[in-house]
Amino acid sequence: MNAPDPAGQLPPVAPQVTAAAVESLTSRLRKKLDAAVEQYAALPVTAEAGEIRVVCGEDTVVTLTPGPSGTITQDDQARCSCLLAPRCLHRAAVLTACPIAGPATPAPAPDAATTEAAGDAAGDAAEGPAPPGAGTPDSAPHDEAEPGRTPSTGQQPADGAAGDRPAGPTAAQVAAARGLWAAAAAVLAAGVPGAGAVPQAELLRAAHTARLAGLPRAEAAALRVVRGLRAARDRHNGHSLAGLVAALRELLLTAGRLARGDAGPGLIGSVRRDYRPGGGLRVFGVCREPVISATGYAGVVTHLVSEDGRWFSVADVRPGGPARARGAGTATVALGSGVLDHARLARAGLLVTGATVSPDGRLGAGSGVRATPLPGMPWTEGPMAALFARPLAEAANARLSGDGYYGDDPDAEERARELVGCDLMILGPAGDHVLARELLPAQAGGPLIRLVPASRHPGLAHVENLRRLASRPGALVRVVGRVDPARAATLLPLAVGPVPGATATLRLPQEWQDRADLGYDRLQGSHLPPAAPQPATETGPAQAEAGIDAASPLWRVRRVVEVAVAGGRRAVAEAGRERVFAGQDVPLRRAGFRGGADLGAALTAEADRRTRDVFGRPADSGPDAYAWAWLAAATYLEATERAVIRASWQP
DSSP, X not given: OOOBOTTOOOOOBOHHHHHHHHHTSOHHHHHTHHHHHHHHHTSOEEEETTEEEEEXXXXXXXXXXXXXXXXXXXXXXXXXXXXXXXXXXXHHHHHHHSOBOOSSOSOOOGGXXXXXXXXXXXXXXXXXXXXXXXXXXXXXXXXXXXXXXXXXXXXXXXXXXXXXXXXXXXXHHHHHHHHHHHHHHHHHHXXXXXXXXXXXXXXXXXXXXXXXXXXXXXXXXXXXXXXXXXXXXXXXXTOOHHHHHHHHHHHHHHHHHHHTXXXXXXXXXXXXXXXXXXXXXXXXXXXXXXXXXXXXXXXEEEEEEETXXXXXXXXXXXXXXXXXXXXXXXXXXXXXXXXXBHHHHTTSEEEEEEEEEOTXXXXXXXXXXXXXXXXXXXXXXXXXXXXXXXXXXXXXXHHHOSOGGGTSOTTHHHHHTSOEEEEEEEEEEETTEEEEEEOOTTSSOOOEEEEOXXXXXXXXXXXXXXXXXXXXXXXXXXXXXXXXTTSTTEEEEEEEEEOTTOSSBOOOOGGGTSOEETTTSOOOGGGSOOOOOOOTTSOOHHHHHHHHSOOOTHHHHHHHHHHHHHHOHHHHHHHHHTTTTTTTHHHHHHTTOHHHHHHHHHHHHHHTOOEEOTTSOEEOOOSHHHHHHHHHHHHHHHXXXXXXXXXXXXX
């Protein structure tokens, strides 16, 4: 007898399989698809002998047979026992309820373990500055690359010469981009309530066409949009409307530019990163970062630094959930002879011979790689000392510079993810985060910083550790983390240690070697300095938080942009008729955001525009003009907010 799957999870399905199943339905069955998906997604799942079964009725069973990678990649791997199969509602609904497989369907091997999931955990990076009118029908739009991917042209020259690459996208790529634009514009016009299984399937089909045409960046953006739509419609706790807005903006921006033949170097992207010989390397562990991805991958990334200050990483990211992320923190490193685990590597060093390195610094584990353990490097020596000597404002400005998310600076996204180091004084808790002030030798105090958990998953230690740090106002800590490009003066800490020479600082166990990985090591009361009253002259948490979150009228533009995604074109039009947004342009213009006021008003007007044919009858002008108006407002908003965030890091 089959036993219910303890994980209760359906296997990932390739986008083209789901799209084909939905397209095969009759129009009558398509109207019932959304209700069927909701019904079948709640049914128990049984697994036995490599097959996954869902009982949809008394005599109806859908059987899924994933391939070696654990993914449904072929139509015949999904079968239904009903008489209408394979063009039946049961099969299409179950496939739609399954997670969407990523752009690379095979599970990553040690040499190809990607840190793409780490980019998801850190959040999408914001865009660089753009002209206020970028994205309008009369000007080419500008574009976010998927975190964890190395941009490249993605086009191979016919004769293999690097200098003979095409100047722009091919005809097939332009056609695929136009299909993506049409599907994305339809989703935007419908909004979350109207973007059910059928519009999602059309977007999945367009994403598959983009993959065949060699547009991995646009394909990945389309898959993120579909995942975001499903999470929003299912009301998942982890759903983020801002994340869905960002994904849809990137998709429209990328597809719009490619459809017009734009040759931006980062617009096409790349799926795989080739490992190249790195020779001999001496690298030293800095910290571990747990990874739990919404796409079903989990593991750990250990960050390393070389003697000359270059950053490297060793990743162990595979299909799994929170349990795998916790276990990978102490798993053996798949590098050379495997003499270290990730916990020891984060505090030790390696002499690597025959190293292979990806463009983003990931170390490969090929058969010719040899690794010998070395003593670790303290945070007070070598390149780590230089990391902490650099003012945080300067480091943050370097991480947030460039416009990689418009496709014009391919290295900007990788630069934004580089780690930074700083010495901070804890001010105390403020809501669900911690406020701190940077310690600068030449000043009484540096800029105010918000510390936010790099991951809020309850199975990891980030939230608990930050809560303990917040309980010690006045404590001095040395932090290694990542700049959050989406929030003002916000740092995502990955590891902490004591400030050299300070008394009111951390007192960590000897085996931790003066550093604690916030995702794995759990701080105790004995590790913290004694509680002391905060000096009377110090800024309190409430005042500090107000200093970071200075009121900005840009929220008015964001409200219009998000209402358009959450409710669709009709919601924006009705809000405009009821004058919900009336008067919002006055504070925007007073603050100098005239472009935002104009673009918000243009979006509202376009949403309610009604065209008529030559006989005066109402006619549908299509979603294109409305999509361009929304894209212009969304692009302006992201570019302006990014500039405000960069300014927030200045003292």
